[in-house]
Amino acid sequence: MIKMIKYFLLLFVGVSLLSSCNKEERYSKRWMQKEVMSGEWQVSEITVDGVSETVIPTLRIDDCDIYADTCTGQWITGDNSADFIWQFQDKGKEFVLYRRDGADCCDFITDISEIQCYNYSGNYEVIKAKKKEMSFESNTTVGYEGSTVKLVLTRKE
Numbered sequence: 001m002i003k004m005i006k007y008f009l010l011l012f013v014g015v016s017l018l019s020s021c022n023k024e025e026r027y028s029k030r031w032m033q034k035e036v037m038s039g040e041w042q043v044s045e046i047t048v049d050g051v052s053e054t055v056i057p058t059l060r061i062d063d064c065d066i067y068a069d070t071c072t073g074q075w076i077t078g079d080n081s082a083d084f085i086w087q088f089q090d091k092g093k094e095f096v097l098y099r100r101d102g103a104d105c106c107d108f109i110t111d112i113s114e115i116q117c118y119n120y121s122g123n124y125e126v127i128k129a130k131k132k133e134m135s136f137e138s139n140t141t142v143g144y145e146g147s148t149v150k151l152v153l154t155r156k157e
Helices: 002-020 023-031 112-119
Strands: 040-050 057-062 071-075 080-089 096-098 122-129 131-136 151-153
Touching: 071 112, 080 112, 096 112, 122 151
Parallel strands: none
Antiparallel strands: 040 057, 040 151, 057 071, 071 080, 080 096, 096 122, 122 131, 131 151
16 A cells, blocks of 8 residues: 555656646747747737837747757847847746847947847746747846836747
């Protein structure tokens, strides 16, 4: 009887670990998924304290090995773009997006893609992570610390 209880306990722990530990990988694959759809996401909503941004970017996501690489993407507005790094963390509850390279202050940047990418860099709470729609919220972005920033993205097809 004790042997049977140990077996079921071990089985329960194993199934729990497998089912809960890798939302980061699952969300990352959805984010990059190029074989099914494009690796581009259209920002359908970007707001700061409820006020909508007038210039709406597209995010192009580069394929990567989330365990071996620094994952990257491009923040695109019109003909301009800015590079960023990204990662899902904390079992898929947090999304991190930071502008890559360049000046460490918005004062030296003139391109709207670079300015937006810099200002919206930060740690976001994952609100929704579906195959065709994702949404994130943050109060700790570089350009709007203390304000509620909301990003809603729809996969481009």
